[in-house]
Amino acid sequence: MNVLESFRIALRALGANKVRSALTMLGVIIGVAAVILLVAIGSGVQDEITGSIEGLGSNLMFVFAGNFEDGGGPGGGISIRRQFTLDDADLVQRRLDSRHIVVPIVQGPATLRVGNRTMRTTIAAGNEFSDTVFTADYAGGRGYRRSEVVAASRVVIIGSSVRDRLFPNQDPVGRTLTVSGQRFTVIGHVVAQGGSLTGDQDNQIYMPVTTAQRLLGTTDISSIVVKAETADEVDAVKRQVESIMRPAFGDEFTVFTQDQTLGLFQAILGTLTFMLAGIAGISLLVGGIGIMNIMLVSVSERTREIGIRKAVGARTYDIMSQFVIEAVSLSVVGGAIGIALGAAGAAILQQWVPTEVTVWAVGLAFTFSAAVGIFFGVYPAYKASRLDPIEALRYE
């Protein structure tokens, strides 16, 4: 008897018990759909973050106060003894070759008001090179100039969401805006960049670093961004920056290159995705146990059938393959439906969370569900194939 024949017998048996087959498959369907969906979310988020880090511009490195080398990443329980000031950024700029650009960064919260419209936002402040370094595209207006940085002018550039909220259907350039109680003039607005998990850039406002310090009442800066002129020089520039900072800060500062940052995020998110897949995999395992359970019931229900088949000449292999194929069909069909449902779910979720159905997730889920069918189908099938023909025929 060939495999095709086994398939026909198996499918006929499944067809004879449609409701039961469907319920058995449900376990696998849910498991596979969960794997696909969770991995899709994981991959989607990972892509999004990778994209937004790369979208910052190229050849960048970020200098933070505090030693991150011995523990965690940014925000990971590091005690910072001394923050950078503008003088530190100036020092770096002076000592580095002028082909490389240095931008001091200040970030902080702010409340915006225009007429009776208000909103909360984040200030991202730098110097006149900010737009070059972060490759900003202006939808209108301009960036701030060196003179405005020196004078700490109250000029502001707004993100697209801020513009839509505060100046709906209007040209904001030249308009007045209150930032945390101070009057600012809008000199430009930025093209929409789309939602991002690293912080919604469309929801930010940009201003000279000196202005921001005054507004936030601080002389510190959050970080220093350095842009090497070419990608080849990133490592060399990093070493230079380190040697410039060391006399004043010792080990209490860290330079992250963009690649490092990217690698870090990818490692964290990759682990997260695997964990999600693992959790979903457990439900697939439960689905597999469901298949085994039903196959065991099916074998004992059909003991007489097995006896009849053996009496007319079925060999161990014939019975075994019939039941294994039944189990595998359940799990594979369930797997296929699960993949379809998972992909559909991912498409729907796309509205709220970035999702990406990857080939490897589909392949993995499919392979895993087939393996579940084989693994949990073999034992019942083995039991069936080992039945003694006469015992099986006598079975009531």
Place this chain on the structure above:
Amino acid sequence: MSAMPDKGASVDAGCDEARTVLEARAVSKCYHLGEVEVHALRGVDLSICEGQMLSIMGPSGSGKSTLMHIIGLLDRPSNGSVVVEGEEVSRMAPNELAAVRNRRIGFVFQSFNLLSRTTALANVELPLVYAGVAGAERTRRAQEALERVGLADRIGHLPNQLSGGQQQRVAIARALVTDPSIVLADEPTGNLDSASGIEVMKILQELNEHGITVVIVTHDDEVARHSQRIVHIRDGRIVRDEAVAVRILAAERERPLVDEAEGVGL
């Protein structure tokens, strides 16, 4: 009712020139139920000649079915050996036994043992499936077998859409579809009314006429007398082995009403 003397009356003396198709040598079967030992068979020697129609008779519990299952290779003896067409089968692996059952032996059971939810045709095809016969050839042979038992018009029916007699004929078609050398029938008429029973016996006699060895297990003397030889068994032992002097031919009993009407008319 007609009867006729059988020409080959000297059966228990061996198989004359005919070959022995099946032989049981000192077969015993013992079941252990906890402390109790049940001796279903206690040393049975039996040889069945090619082309013979034989009945195994005995009271309930005498070991008839047990013997049939052992010579049909469905069960293994506790002691002794079984030889099928010169081949000692006691040491064979389960898969080899399955192959011998498939090619050489056909079974007919009292309770039909058809696959429910499976058409008559598919039931008859079943042994061919395991014999590796596929496609149109398989369907053709199954159809032929159903025609031989007079069920050409019922091939698409499910067992529960057939009468008991028809189901038993499907079972016979299944038994003969692989052209076995021997058909074993355990109480083939046990669940049937007398007319259906006669029909079944007629088919078995026809098969036998075509050279197939037929073994019938029964406790009914009349059924037994359709064969050429009756082996009586009691408490797991053969107690008598007789040739049937006046054999009943089912074909001539088929329309007893007509016969009787004629008889009255004369």
